[in-house]
Amino acid sequence: MTLTLLLFPFVAALIAWLIPSNRWRPWAIPVAGIIHFPLTLAAVFFADQPYPFEWIGLDPAGRLVLLLISIIYLITSFYLAGYLHYRLERPNRIFVTCLLCLLGTMTMITWSRHLGIMWVSIETTALCTAPLIYFNKTPRSIEATWKYLLIGFVGIALALLGTLFLAYSALHAGFEPTLVLSELLHNAPQLSKPWLHAAFVLMLIGYGTKMGLAPMHTWKPDAYGEAPGAVGTLLAGCVTSCAFLCILRIYQICSAAGEFAFISPMLLFMGLLSMAVAGIFMVGQQDYKRMLAYSSVEHMGILILGLGLGVPALFGTLLHLFNNGLTKGILFLTAGNIHRSYTSTSTDVVRGALRRLPVSSALFLTGFLAITGSPPFGPFISEFSILNASFQTEHFIVGALFLIFLLIIFIGMGATVLLVVQGDDPVTAPRTAYREGFLTIAPPILLLVLVLALGLHIPAPLNDLLNSAVKFLENQP
């Protein structure tokens, strides 16, 4: 079953490549999602053999991310089928193939217990996503893709150097050089400290670039702004979660080595910096898709901040990973609908969307309330839990700054969102043939239901999964 889950997305990609019809090919995406989801559920909840191989296996942290990816992918896949139906004038062979390969490489990341395989998979996600960002083939999207690739590659190269440093820290301590996670965790206390520190810094910067932490976030507004909305969902919800999983790996190794005191200030600093930068650029932001990109920078910052607070915040941080991924889905999908109707992402043109696209706009507005941490939605619970942990661990200044940045972001983001949805639909604004249809409305509604449900009650299986992941990351047996 392991092999089925790991390999079938690539087989599906091949089949999609061979389907000749531009009209029917997009349906390969939801079909893959429908196969992936039950296989994931079986692997996550019913697997008795956790590590069938030394290099490939699903540990609790991997399970959590795999479940998240599979849910977001399944829901987004139907939207994508609807979206590509509106864009039949454009050939979608490369787009669909790359999307299915992306699903495969992301699944691979969650299964890899070898840091080398993990790194190769992360690099492959960058390659699979580049043609997705470039789908519209405008000068702006070329520019965005170029920046995404160049900054992404340099970041990934640094992560590779960090990975090699980690292997060297084992070699310097007198072990065989290894990148197998279980061996590194087992020998963690003896690893050579200077090399471990250097490895952590490089991997934080490298995988942080993939996550989009400030100051390595510069590709993010460009890529998210130019990519189709559904691709933004997958980038902001799934790819960033995979990069976060990579940082969780090095976090776990450093914690096992007793180096938490060394990494904590760096994580806190990066987290707060990302929130601050996001806040600065969100105030007065005139492009609502770029605004969502900065919101993603903010939430990556919150995740890293939560990690820096250590064990008390771990549960909240992992829950926030879930909440962020699902809520970003609502925002990007509905922003995509608005973009489709107005052909613009600027608030100079887009006004009064609530009149033109009532359902999408209402969802967009609700998604904004959810992502900024308003009760009763999921992000409120997880952000509150992280805040609670900051006071519990006596990081009072961090907690205060966290609140201040959240407030600034709420105001900044609110101003832009209200401009988009409120007011009269100007007569001069361009209007396309797009009408809200089932396939482009139902997925964000479903995501909203999930986000609301997570805010009201965390289901027991998910709760157990989160607890086992926390226990795993604390290095308890």
Next chain:
Amino acid sequence: MNSLLNALLVIVLALNLFALGTSRIMTVIKVVSLQGILLGIIPLIMEEHLTLAAIFSAAAAVILKGTVIPTMMMRAMRDVQIKREMEPLIGFLPSMLLGALATGFALLFASALPLASEHTTPLLVPASLATIFAGFILLTTRAKAITQIMGYLVLENGIYIFGLLLVGAMPLVVELGALLDLFVAIFVICIIVNHINKTFSSLDTRRLSALKE
């Protein structure tokens, strides 16, 4: 064995400076491919008993970095009017001097690093650091898309040199996966470069400035 290894690494370092000092993009492509070939050969002279896997991965690296990638880059160059790097952020002579300075510092810095005893004599660690730095200079100070990619390849070569210290840590699957990724990356980048050239009538990445706050 160490003296031969060091001699090869000195050539690699000299190639860095050569790539930094020239304005002809074609020369940079050739220099970087030569560097790739040398680095592909090094694992073969380092190993006492050669395994089939080692020979296979070395051959793959030499073919990819020595022939496939340069051919792809030269094809991308074919349609471009301007064959020289114009107005780099840091001039050719200053960037060469900077590269030489960085090489010196890398030598000093590596001697201060806590290295395993068997790694103190060969130049592997300083060569790795100096090459990474040279790659960064090329990547950040040049304006043409192709020279920037060459900078990325030099950076990747520098990391590869460090990887030579860690025989056994990277299984063959991962090494081949990394090479395959590199190939696809260059392939994708060549397509993008082609589109940049068509859309902006130039390979000057400074023209890519529509997206900003």
